[in-house]
Amino acid sequence: MTQHFDIIIVGGGAAGFFTAINIAEKNPKFKIAILERGKDVLEKVRISGGGRCNVTHACFEPNELVKFYPRGEKELRGPFHQFASGDTIEWFEKHGVELKIEADGRMFPVSNSSQTIIDCFMDATKKLGISVLTGQSVQSIFKSEENYWKIDTQNQNYRCDKLVLATGSNPKMWDMLQNFGHSVVNPVPSLFTFNIKDARIKELPGVSAQVSVKVKDSKLASTGPLLITHWGMSGPAILKLSAWGARILNEKNYQFTLFVNWLNDIDAEDCEKILKNLKQEHSKKAVSKKSPFELPNGSFAGARVPNRLWESLVLASGIESETKWADLTKIQLQNLVAQLTNGTFQVNGKSTFKEEFVTAGGIDLKEINFKTMQSKQHETLYFAGEIVNIDAITGGFNFQNAWTSGFILANAITS
Known part of the structure; x- marks a missing residue:
């Protein structure tokens, strides 16, 4: 009936x-x-x-x-x-x-x-x-x-x-x-997180930072909070990128290079100036011990790099844990600038964002x-x-x- x-x-x-x-x-x-x-x-x-x-x-x-x-x-x-x-x-x-x-x-x-x-x-x-x-x-x-x-x-x-x-x-x-x-x-x-296996973030699930991110060989870019997870990267900056890039990233089969500026809108040139000043001001302190971007009240134009992330990026720059600011070589300093403002990560797949x-x-x-x-x-x-x-x-x-x-x-x- x-x-x-x-x-x-x-x-x-x-x-x-x-x-x-x-x-x-x-x-x-x-x-x-x-x-x-x-x-x-x-x-x-x-x-x-x-x-x-x-x-x-x-x-x-x-x-x-x-x-x-x-x-x-x-x-x-x-x-x-x-x-x-x-x-x-x-x-x-x-x-x-x-x-x-x-x-x-x-x-x-x-x-x-x-x-x-x-x-x-x-x-x-x-x-x-x-x-x-x-x-x-x-x-x-x-x-x-x-x-x-x-x-x-x-x-x-x-x-x-x-x-x-x-x-x-x-x-x-x-x-x-x-x-x-x-x-x-x-x-x-659309709205997915990025699968990334990388030694720099492997031990940092739960750490977040305000970043700018972009996908290599595309116009896709985003800013906002980024959250490091057990499987890679999530947070608003990544989710926005996945939404705007839904078709482009699908065409890439979710295999692509991601550039991360952990200092958000501080570029490489300004970052180098900041690090050179720190080299003078904190010459006797170990570089890895304390993030200069973890100071209160939003120092350095609001850039914030948590201590654990800072330590990981310092080590990835070829700087040993006890190396003092005064002993930084020009190459090490440039490596650190690159890690902070243009970190390169390989994305290999996606995960559904929650349910x-x-x-x-x-x-x-x-x-x-x-x-x-x-x-x-x-x-x-x-x-x-x-x-x-x-x-x-x-x-x-x-x-x-x-x-x-x-x-x-x-x-x-x-x-």
Whole structure:
């Protein structure tokens, strides 16, 4: 027996729920269903931000907000003028969830628990009479001559007048959409950490520094905190590089040379001057014993090299542990300048960043009307969230895309 709904939303994640709730609030008469292939809904919400759910980011200017999206910057400008971070805060407050801003701009529920967001969504769908149907893996989608959609899962048949796809990075769904004339930009991983085996960092997991990094033979560059891990390098500087370079690094098969300036924006020339001054001022002290860039109050233009990292880079420069500043040779000093401002590391592979897997790729943006999130090929087909070729760096931006696309879609489908 076929179940009929006015609107079916395929995908029980953040974008799917937000879309459904907003549609139902604008027009309570619609009969709406969310189809989820898994046994649980909102799983990505559950694990986001270490289980706290990084709801959005405290960047309130749309023209600035779009700059955090390696793919989708141009297309999101208009939508963000309709619904951006400030609107997200207001929406959740109206639904009983208060958000807080952390020092880095990320925003979380005050409860520090993703369950707060899940409960908010589940309560809203129940109150609004939205059917949430789990274990519904879509096997086929068919558009009838009467212009309704027929969706078959492994154990049920559905039909609807309007279809919303919010299935994220689901290759099976992308394949189905290609049968309907949509183009799919080949998906590749984004937001990943770099696998690096190198003696200089082997014993330093947990050490972090403010750096600038760039990939050899490319224009890819980034700045920000870098975290040394057991498998290599992570932290915002690396994650940003992986997002902006998703396609380039994929083409390199994740085998490339990374240059690291541990002093961030201090170049080799200025570094050499600093080290020569230190040679004069601390002539009788051992070079390796204390990092001159570990002084309080941000000395040397804010550069900070922790002691353990400093010691490792000194040894890598061919300077023995007891060598005094006065005894540094010209070559040793130049080697140290190179290690500090242009450290060369070989990257050999990638690792997923925590449980947060983001994909660059999806429905070609040229085939979507961003005033409505409507397919240009089929007027009763809509998209929300990461199913389209939009992705962002880490920090709550991918969720903001889900909220914005869901809100705009809901406005369009109910008008």
